[in-house]
Amino acid sequence: MLFDPKQQNLPYTFALLKPDIVLKPQVVQEVINKIESQGLIIKNFIQRELYKEEVLNIFYKQQKFIDEILQYMMSGECIMLLLCHETENPIQVWKKMIGNKDPVEAKKQDPQSLRALYGVSLIKNEFHGSDDPSSANKERDIFKFPIPQKVPEFKYDRMLVSLELLFKFLYPPNLEHSNALERMDIFAIYGPALNYHSVDQCLCRTCAIYCKQHLEGVRDTLMKLESEKSGIKIRVMPNQSKSQLPQKNTLPPLRLLKEEDIQTIYQQICQKCQEHCNGYAHLCGGRALQHILTDQEIKTLAAEMNKQELLELLYCEKGNAATIMIETVSLESPNHYTKEMIEILFKDLETDYYNRYKFYHLQNVILEDRRIRMNAWMSQLINKPIHRFKNPKLISKVPPEERKNPESIHFTINRLLPIDMTYKKKDITQAALEFPPNLADKEKLNPNEEKLALLKRLHRETHKMVEITDLKKFDPNGVYLLRKYNEGRNGGWDNYISLKGMNKGTYVVPHKKESI
Numbered sequence: 001m002l003f004d005p006k007q008q009n010l011p012y013t014f015a016l017l018k019p020d021i022v023l024k025p026q027v028v029q030e031v032i033n034k035i036e037s038q039g040l041i042i043k044n045f046i047q048r049e050l051y052k053e054e055v056l057n058i059f060y061k062q063q064k065f066i067d068e069i070l071q072y073m074m075s076g077e078c079i080m081l082l083l084c085h086e087t088e089n090p091i092q093v094w095k096k097m098i099g100n101k102d103p104v105e106a107k108k109q110d111p112q113s114l115r116a117l118y119g120v121s122l123i124k125n126e127f128h129g130s131d132d133p134s135s136a137n138k139e140r141d142i143f144k145f146p147i148p149q150k151v152p153e154f155k156y157d158r159m160l161v162s163l164e165l166l167f168k169f170l171y172p173p174n175l176e177h178s179n180a181l182e183r184m185d186i187f188a189i190y191g192p193a194l195n196y197h198s199v200d201q202c203l204c205r206t207c208a209i210y211c212k213q214h215l216e217g218v219r220d221t222l223m224k225l226e227s228e229k230s231g232i233k234i235r236v237m238p239n240q241s242k243s244q245l246p247q248k249n250t251l252p253p254l255r256l257l258k259e260e261d262i263q264t265i266y267q268q269i270c271q272k273c274q275e276h277c278n279g280y281a282h283l284c285g286g287r288a289l290q291h292i293l294t295d296q297e298i299k300t301l302a303a304e305m306n307k308q309e310l311l312e313l314l315y316c317e318k319g320n321a322a323t324i325m326i327e328t329v330s331l332e333s334p335n336h337y338t339k340e341m342i343e344i345l346f347k348d349l350e351t352d353y354y355n356r357y358k359f360y361h362l363q364n365v366i367l368e369d370r371r372i373r374m375n376a377w378m379s380q381l382i383n384k385p386i387h388r389f390k391n392p393k394l395i396s397k398v399p400p401e402e403r404k405n406p407e408s409i410h411f412t413i414n415r416l417l418p419i420d421m422t423y424k425k426k427d428i429t430q431a432a433l434e435f436p437p438n439l440a441d442k443e444k445l446n447p448n449e450e451k452l453a454l455l456k457r458l459h460r461e462t463h464k465m466v467e468i469t470d471l472k473k474f475d476p477n478g479v480y481l482l483r484k485y486n487e488g489r490n491g492g493w494d495n496y497i498s499l500k501g502m503n504k505g506t507y508v509v510p511h512k513k514e515s516i
Contacts, residue, residue, distance in 0.1 A: 016058070018127065020124060068123050082148065102122050192362075195277070207270055214264070214265055306333065364411045376416075438456065
């Protein structure tokens with residue numbers, strides 16, 4: 001089992017059963033049952049004789065009795081275990097189970113401990129356990145046990161973004177030709193995009209009514225908590241609506257809920273609304289993220305952002321003429337990234353076990369890529385190479401060793417052109433193609449396949465074949481004589497003719513040959 005850095009390491013301890021107890025299989029089974037009853041999980045199990053070096057590495061602290069320990073531990077097979085516990089410290093649990101090192105003291109302290117039940121002497125106490133995590137790690141490494149791991153529990157975090165969620169925002173189903181780069185830039189500046197949905201904008205009327213009722217219930221609960229915190233008791237009179245409650249304890253309209261609340265609502269809404277929730281991701285803004293940006297708002301934001309940045313760069317190159325030039329420039333980005341290009345952009349970033357990226361890493365990469373795209377755009381507008389720009393901000397002069405860390409403010413992508421200007425599609429001409437076997441190459445033919453196979457063989461060297469009975473339908477010009485392909489009833493050279501372009505040749509009629 002290979003070590004996976006994305007999985008969660010489990011605390012563990014090393015346990016050893018000594019030779020005398022290993023000779024008693026029934027006792028070994030009883031010990032294993034007690035181990036499992038305490039909630040310990042056996043991750044690895046080995047039964048064999050120990051080498052001298054292994055004994056010395058395990059009992060290096062017992063130098064006073066090392067000769068006796070060596071003689072006893074190498075007298076027979078031992079059992080090595082790697083134990084884990086889901087909730088408690090496995091080192092403490094196993095130490096408590098085996099008891100004191102001296103079986104005599106173990107019987108006084110805890111008569112039900114394993115050393116008290118099966119131990120004989122200080123050397124033959126029959127059990128060993130790690131003293132601390134460092135010792136457990138060393139003893140585990142002696143026997144090459146892999147570090148025990150488990151799949152981490154999924155926890156919702158709005159600052160962790162998957163490519164699937166990002167693509168939902170970049171390529172929404174309602175836009176046939178969405179500008180992914182503009183939406184990606186907005187995502188980096190105003191993000192992250194969330195899989196949250198507005199009751200008013202995203203759901204149908206029936207589902208919206210149900211969700212609002214659920215929201216009102218959550219609102220009432222939060223109002224009660226707020227009133228308890230402030231020490232104010234709120235009584236709603238029969239003729240007093242909720243909107244007339246004291247302003248001190250009122251809450252803003254709840255447009256967004258926690259993840260568990262969303263899942264509860266999701267199970268109750270209609271199929272059409274569920275498809276909307278599955279296919280779309282929104283960018284939220286406003287106070288407490290209560291507003292969902294529309295496609296038109298995103299497009300307007302992107303155009304204004306491009307205009308301001310281009311204007312700043314044009315001022316450096318053209319001076320006051322920049323205000324006139326910016327009015328004639330299309331504010332839509334000339335670059336277009338596909339999903340494959342976006343995956344290439346993020347390929348060097350680390351992900352968690354669930355393939356989610358840190359938003360801060362995505363943000364740095366996108367903004368750095370935007371700097372490169374703006375360089376290329378400016379180069380096209382003023383017809384000037386990038387390395388000759390006057391604005392020093394356009395060219396990154398940070399040392400290369402400081403550019404590779406996406407968490408650094410000096411993170412820089414080591415290229416001058418956007419991905420779509422250097423991207424090459426994979427050459428499919430080199431791909432292996434598997435075609436079904438041709439009937440003409442079949443070794444054994446069925447009676448009904450002979451004629452069809454012969455026609456396929458003839459077709460490899462000619463353009464069109466017809467039977468000689470259909471000769472009157474064609475102009476004899478351009479007909480040439482075919483050689484004999486096969487023996488048999490249908491294989492004679494005088495049974496078929498072939499038309500090939502308009503070249504003059506010879507055709508054959510059964511029992512009579514004529515030349516043109």
